[in-house]
Amino acid sequence: MLQKKICMLGGFAVGKTSLVRRFVQSIFSENYLTTVGVKIDKKSVAFPDKTVDLILWDLAGEDDIGSFRVSYVRGATGLVLVVDGTRPATLAVALTLRERVEAEFGAMPFVLLFNKSDLADRWAISDGEIDELRQRGWQIYLTSALSGEHVDDAFRQLASMVAN
């Protein structure tokens, strides 16, 4: 059995829990309910040659990065970094969280999600900025937990990265 621990990282209210619910249960709720502590979910991703069980650690988003409990990430093989595309400051939060995790546990595969792509009129991240990050070779997705756009793609991509 191929089982991989994945951590959802990002500022508060960027949509980590909603992305997991969309991916695992195919549902979305407009109501915002903040996560306290950590919530564990599981989803199998099937590939032609194997199946990977992703154990998703949906960690509480902090507004204070200093209080992030990096030890929760122990044993993780991949990260889902989540940014709220309507709040530019959440990009820096996601990148700082990744740095802290890498300092503790070393580099690991990740995907970077710019979430809430359905809120086009409030979108605040430029295409240029995203292109620049893509040029670093990063796997970047513009996702919407509301519509489901690119959510499965992003998790499948990470699953294939951690399975190898």
Next chain:
Amino acid sequence: MSRVPKEVRSWIYDFFYNERSAAYLKIDARQCIEEKGGNLEHYGLSSLRIGKPVADQLEFMEGLLPCPELPFHMPMMELPGGHVADLHLFGDNGSVWLVFLDATPERDHQQRLQQKAYEMTLLQERERQLNAKLQSTNEALRESQEGLSREYRRAESLLLNILPASIAERLKADEQIADSHAEVSVLFADIVGFTERARSVGATTTLAILNYFFKAADLLSEQYGCEKIKTIGDCVMAVAGLPTARSDHAEALANYALELREAARREHFAGEPLGLRIGIHSGPIVAGVIGKRRFVYDLWGDTVNLAARIQKAAEPDEIRISDATHQLLGPEFACDPLGETELRGTGRVRMWRLRR
């Protein structure tokens, strides 16, 4: 613990065991479940099997063992079954104990507090964003309004350059403009020997001279309440009594002519003072605007034609006026009679020379 009285010890035990649904697992060095007990059923974990790998049965244990930082506390973990537990791991001779304590009420309480704080922060962030957007929208609106009114003023001043103000107003109101004016005076003035002198001084100097002449004609028309209608080559056409009627139109235009001649003389053209030939006639005309996109305000009628003929007949530096104009001038204007002269297309016409 031995120092703690039996009653307290017992209370602590009961509290954790019953109120917080304590449960435990012992995990051996191969990371298999060695022992289990307590209220596992509360967490939906009663089917855990002894001797089997823990990570296969408890997903969150994947990757956690071996754990170098024991004891390790993970507060408020929501398990797939929906229960929230504080998890405590501590070592015991190569094995690890994992203790579950229910934390659902604490989590719910903290969630309510945190929820309010985050919602407040989100509202404030959103408010800031909206304010910034409002500000930049206002700024853009103000700029485009300024641009618009700049364009409007430009168009306005362009229009006023070619049309009298009252005519421009009526044109903007989409009026058709063709007005008969019973009593106006019309003036033509051109530069003496323009063609030959222009050839001798070159284009740049000629342009400067024309500019001087036309500017003087403009300025004086404002001063004497006349309208400069147009220029044709080196010739200026002006009118008095338009678009607002005035009884002293002939005198206004006579003063205009005298000043224009003076202004011309102050300038030199090809070494000589700039000389004009001026002709004035008074009578009825029709004034109107023709054209749809390029407006031309112009005058028509015999009065206009005769004024032009008189001007052509004038001597250098002479202001020649028709008899009709002469009759309208007061005694302060000094005029010499010129007798009757044959003018092309009009026959014999009685004319005067305005001296001052």
